[in-house]
Amino acid sequence: MSDPASSASDPAAPIVYALHDVHYVYSGGHVALDGIDLEIRRGEQVALLGANGSGKSTLLKLLDGIIGPSAGTMRALDRDVVALADGEDAFRFHREVGLVFQDPDIQLFSATVFDDVAFGPLQLGLPPEEVKRCCDEAMATMEVAHLADRAPFELSGGEKKRAAIASVLSLEPQVVLLDEPTASLDPRTKWVLVNLIRRLAAQGRTLVTATHELDIVPIIADRVVVLGENRRVLADGTPDEILADRDLLIRANLIHEHLHEHGRVRHAHFHGDDGHHDDPSAEVDHHLVDLLAKPTA
C-alpha cells in the first residue's frame, strides 16, 4: 500500500464528494456549517480537524447522506445529497458509504456482535452464504471474530469500537467515515485501532476521519481539512503542512497557546501494534511524527 503519511492524492481519481458553499442549519435555527467548499477524491484519506462545535460531526452526517444541506450544492458519488437525504437511492448509497458514529452504543443494538455485523447484509437481502462471507471478512479486518457471540453491551470500549466499525464494513463500503474513532481509548487500544484504520486505507478505501488527536493524523491521513470556528474550511493541506503551522493550530483551537509559548517539541512514535496484528503497521514502525515543529528553544 501507499503510506498515507506520504502519498499525495491522485488528481485523476474520480470525485467522490463535491461541496460548494454548503450550509447546514439545525431545526432550532443553529448554524452548524456556514459555507463549506470541499472536494474529496476516491482513495483519499482525509483527517477532519476542528474545535468542539466547529461542525465535524455535522459534516460527516452530510457526507453520509443522512442529512442534506440547507443551502449550497453537494454531490456524493454522483448523487444529489438533498435527494439522498430524502431517501432517494439511499439504500444503494449506504452500501457504498458507511459512517461509524463516535458513540458505538448507537451502532450496536443487537443481542450479539455477529448479529450487529450481519444486520446490514441481511437488510440487503443477500443470500446466507454471502452474508456470512461479508461478516467474516469485516470481523477479520477488525479482529473481532472471537467476539462474535458476545453481547455488545458487555464489551470494553476498544472492543465496541472495533465491532462498530465491523458492522459498517460488512456492507463493504468504498467510503468509510469515522467520527472520533480513538476518543476515550487508552493509548495501547488507540494505536491498535489506528493500525486497523490503516488497514482500511490499504484496501484502497476513501476515508474521512474526524479527530482531535493530532498525533494520529499523519498515520491515518494524507490530507488534513481544518474547520474553523467560523464553521468554514480554514485550511486544507498535507499533514506536514498543517501540523507544522502552529499559528493555524492555535487559531483553530487545536492546540493551546501555552504550548506555543513554551516552544515545546512534542513527538509521537508510532510503534505499530502489540505483536498480535500483522502487516499494515510494519512500514510505519518507528515512524516519527513531529507534531509541533519549529522549536523555538
Ligand SMILES: Nc1ncnc2c1ncn2[C@@H]1O[C@H](COP(=O)(O)OP(=O)(O)OP(=O)(O)O)[C@@H](O)[C@H]1O
Ligand atoms: N441536533 C442538533 N441540534 C441543534 N444544534 C446542533 C445539533 N447537533 C449539533 N448542533 C450544533 O452544531 C454545531 C456543530 O456541531 P457538531 O456536533 O457538528 O460539531 P463537532 O465539530 O463535531 O464538535 P465536537 O468536537 O464537540 O464533536 C454546534 O454548535 C452544535 O451545538
Ligand SMILES: [Mg+2]
Ligand atoms: Mg463531533
